Structures are given as structure tokens and as C-alpha cells.
Amino acid sequence: MLKKIIQTDLSKTTILIRLTVGAVFLSEGIQKFLFPAIRGAGRFEKIGLPSPEFLGSFVGAFEILCGILILIGLLTRLASIPTLIIMLVAFASTKSEVYVEKGFWELLHGSRTDWAMLLGSIFLLIKGGGKWSFDRNLIERWNTK
Secondary structure (H helix, E strand, C coil): HHHHHHCCCCCCCCCHHHHHHHHHHHHHHHHHHHHHHHCCHHHHHCCCCCHHHHHHHHHHHHHHHHHHHHHHHHHHHHHHHHHHHHHHHHHHHHHHHHHHCCCHHHHHHHCHHHHHHHHHHHHHHHCCCCCCHHHHHHHHHHHHH
16 A cells, blocks of 8 residues: 555656645745744634634644655655645635635735645645655665565
């Protein structure tokens, strides 16, 4: 089962998506702890999510953990699932209001990073870590045994 989860191809360019997605999620997770009033619990309370103190730390920890895993290419597909869920919740909880109040173009403008992270997470879920990843290294070791 683990072998199936970490399976990836020899794509050399996947690292660009991994570095982008991983760095953004790592950074955002750290900021939820450094600036909880504006990035963590305070933000979650403002948009009406339940248990904002718990959710701020919970989401921040997942963003840090998944960001690191994606950056190094370890369990890339598995780490992409929480990032995908985080982005879907972000869209549902914050972007629908922008659309209603300011329209389609403001929604697109204000959510460009969200779209990039959502599509990057989907890409990594489909493709895996690529050639320069711990996932690929593990697969090659298993194949030589």
C-alpha cells in the first residue's frame, strides 16, 4: 500500500511545483503561530469557523508538516490531501463573500494564490514527488531488492 502511495515518475520539473506549494504552506503554517490574531485563531474567529483557537493551531501544524513533506518529496501524495482540503475550505469560507460583494473579477484577483495552491496540490496528488524526491528514492530502493 505504501509503495502505491509514494509511486512517482521521473519528471524533473515536478520539483518546481513541490517547492512552490511546500514553501507557501510551510510559511503560512508558521505565520499562524507567529501572528495568531491575523493569520490563525483571530482570522478563523473573524470568518465564523468553530473553535478558532483549536483550528488555528491544528491547521497551522498541518500546513507546517505537509509543507515540509512536500518540500522534501516524502509522502507527497498523502501530504497533498490536507493541503487540498485546506484550500477548498479557504475558498468556501472566504471567497464566496468576495464574489457576492465585489464580483467575479475581484474574486479572481483576490484568489490567485489560492488557485495556484489548489491546482498545485491536485497536481502533486496525481503525479507524486517526481524524480528529485524521497518518494522516488524509496521506490528505487524497493525495486533493487
